[in-house]
Amino acid sequence: MSPPEPRVVEALNRALHRLFTERPGLHLLGEDVLDPYGGAFKVTKGLSTAHPDRVLTTPLSEAGIAGVAGGLALAGDEVVLEVMFGDFAALMFDEVLNLISKSVTMYGHTVPMRIVVRCPVGGGRGYGPTHSQSVQKHFLGIPNLSLYETTPFHDPYGLLSHALGNGPAMLFEDKVLYTRRMFTDDEVFRCSLVGSAPGWAHVTSPGPADVVLVCPGGVAHRALAAARRLVAQGVTVHLLVPGRLHPLELDDVLPLLGAARLIAVAEESTAGGTWGADVAALLYERLWHDLRSPVLRLSSADSIIPSARHLEERVLLGEEHIVNAVLDALREPVRVHGVERVGEERIGEVVDVVPPSTGVPVTAPKLNNNDETYLVLAWLVEDGDAVEPDTPLVELETSKAVEVIEAGATGHVRQLAPVNAEVGVGDVLAEVVSEPHTPAPHTSAPHTPAPQATEAPTVAQPSTVAHASTVAQPSTVAQAADTVADARTYVLDKAQRGTAAVVTRAHREVPAAFTAVEVAVDALTERLRRFSNDSGAEVGLPEAVVKAVAAAHPDFAHLFGTLVGDDVVAVPDVPHVAVTMDAGNGLYTPVIRDCGQRSIVDIADDMMDLRMKAWRGEFTAAELSGGTITVSLNNDEGVLLVQPIVMWPQVCMVSVGGPRPQVVIEDGVPVQRTVVTLGLAYDHRVVNGRDAIAFLRVIAESLSDAQRLDKLVD
Template sequence: MSKEVKVPTLGESVTEATVGEWLKKPGDPVSVDEPIASLETDKVAVEVPSPVNGVMGEQKVAVGETVEVGALLATIEDDVAAGESTSVEPREAAAPAEQAPAPASTASDERKDDGTLEDTAPAQAKVHDPEATQTLSPAVRRAVLEHGVDPSTIKGTGKDGRLTKEDVLAAAAEAKAAPAPSSSAPAPSPSPAPAPAATGERREERVKMTRMRQTIAKRLKSAQDTAALLTTFNDVDMTAVIEAREKFKDTFAKKHDIKLGFMSFFAKAACLALKDIPSVNAQIEGDEIVYFDYVDISVAVSAPNGLVVPVVRDADRKSFAQIEKDIADFGKRAKDGTLTMEDMKGGTFTISNGGVFGGLMSTPIINPPQSAVLGLHRIEDRPVVRDGEIVIRPMMYIALSYDHRLIDGREAVTALKTIKEAIEDPMRMLIDL
């Protein structure tokens, strides 16, 4: 008896998805609600759970194929049928070994997942197959091959212990930093040296764009084609914020169980600016302008498959601590691939922090249908003039890209200046200036 697994409802107005990866292989035991596949939609990855306990049956579609809501994905076999099918294969595989048993001195018994024993010999050691024990995403698989690491020796930090690209890169860096073995240690048994790579070899690799990457490309290009994009810049002296963080970080973390970061300061400063300049917190719909009396800030977060923008709702009404908690939760769930459609829905303004990657200055692109985005960058010590003297201050360039169809230059510059003043004098955020 088998149970069909179909593509679940993916969210409002989302009718299809792409099979990103299979998390279970035919013959693998599965429990009810355990994820068996990951589907990529336009915004997030959606895991498909097993409806029953049993064993993974036939996979009806391959990785990379597009499926619609309600389409058949796979089947789950019940435990009895699965037990009958798996009880024969090990005996058939063991038959040659019974006809020609290996000497006791060169063979060992290895227990399979299904409880049977398999004879293994060092002279005929099996080649390690990373996918035999875990499913690797294309990005992780490429990283494994490029750096020559064994994925079975790496502890995954992703969802359900899965490997991420960052895990592989960290393991590769650790392997390079490890000291060479001592000359007094026994020399390993000789093995054939790998053939040297051909010098000057040029390679190409074609990888199909994920559905999320295709959507990002379409939306960003649409923003350029539709909006009248313009960017205004300013720089911010981060001294006051850095001193406030240093002074209160321990007390803040102890009371709220979260670190005090820069994003909450900029979110609250942006709320002040958006209240003062309503057009920066508005959007165009047809021949109408929609103004919002609330601030829902989309925060750009880096995920394994691309940039996502979950929304901190009612940021203007939330405390610093709650904003920090929301952003930290989004970052963790983006890495684990557990963000939902609801997390991305809406948003009236976006903050993108390119400084975490070392960016000095950029012109961010708005997130349609929003009309403005604030870009943050790295902090670096620079000489500036204060009270007629040249001093060193931790400075950051900030940028506001906006839709000139709706926002005039004066309004954009004023909004960015308001953010600058609030960051340089955080007291303004407390007394609403």
């Protein structure tokens, strides 16, 4: 098996090392770039050790750094300047605009200014308003200044070489890309470079393009994820990603763009004066007679970027935004008459008919496998209000989350399901009608107040914030005990009732067996400690177990399957690992997607985000659905063994106990080591004991064997 592609940060680091070897006049300037720190994102790791005279750490003055870089370039040297965060490039704007860029041509002859300003940009990491911005648009159109952006498709060495040869230049590096690997072809998408260096990455799915997504490298992973979802719905998508943002060469990709039904330009910056607007303007000039629809421009919300991750997700352009916007644009000029949910993904149904005049129904979708009914928690619009497609209409509460149901057509809403009503999958919640109507009096489902508790209770009010979900807080409403004297009882809250339903169904329907093994984790603990120090990520035993479980998928795919009927097993192509989380307000099992192909750093980032959502109770139904196997994390010290359940329709759950000391005899000498117990509960209809033991041994070896451990962490 060939080794995996390097992460983008590793590719950047290798490119810099190669350039420093090839170019004796190259210098690197920046804050905290010296070893052992190696820069805020470890891009410059090892450079100061290999080239101590040419890698210079600087004071905290971006203006000063840029001024020195300009002076070195005027003297004939080459400079790579690292800005710790791209947001701080605003502090060197004067030097870039009035010194570095103008020096090329303001002395009566051309002066080579071989400077590349490296700027980590973008959100998605919870760094807040002043450390998460995409500032590319503020440097567009400055004479003599070239703009580049790292991508998963372009070799960073080629980008940096081209930038130094066509400087002055700025290289924008999306921070989320650092931990992602360079792209390799897969069963759906193939990538080729089009045009002269640095060229366009053309990522194709089979067939001519219905949609061409044009985006800079930092948005590429979101655009690619959106493209996969669109392809699954029958929409053929091609992706175009330039290595150089400005000046932009379009000639080599115009034929592809001109043949598309829709062109969408997606970028993370806020709208107004953007790269995407520049692309659209050029396309209108060059392809006016070939365009079948207006160029769709997609940006982040007109807002500062919040620190809270759940709020940050609402502001920044995301995969869901791209999918919905493309589907809406493809429906024009006829609006789709409904929205259907399949699995955990929200998809649109593209039709060519006018919605029926009797009204477009809004139905309760299937939100998870645990609940047969949902509670109508709150209406987000008034009865009779005018709505557009994607207008948030109503909140449905499941046992674990609150899901917002949106309109799928233009018209006026007619509410049919009252607040507090229990509705099933497919039940009609409302209709969207063409003409205004007289709203019916507000009614609620019958509700009998519970007796008051003997101790002063506080009843948590349900949240009605659109696009965020909440978990019902434990009820403090108590009622008199009829069967136990002097006892105080309470009613299980909806979250715990959901857990009870899952457990009950598991014990009723799944003939479960259980196997456990013991694994020493001393080498793992030390390896993760060193890796965390080197990478800046917080990686521990839970992340390693999730990665090890996912890594076993190719050899044990049926353990990740679903029993369909009595004797048919549906086997997934990729592992989606659910993990148990309990922050004191209910047990959740959020899902980490496609763990097999992702780095342990990516998994650690996802798990940290999920822990915060568990603490706040902010999961959506989609985040709790779609797992192919579950890992039960019980790794507090002193926990010897946990026997998990099997969460139907899955067939296996892995449990992790707490670390504990153990004394063993090695070569006749007592030796202390640290061990944990790995357990596997499995559906005995699908999995036999032999496979269970082999599966656990593979996971244990991944966590203890030195060679496998390096592969796991890498």
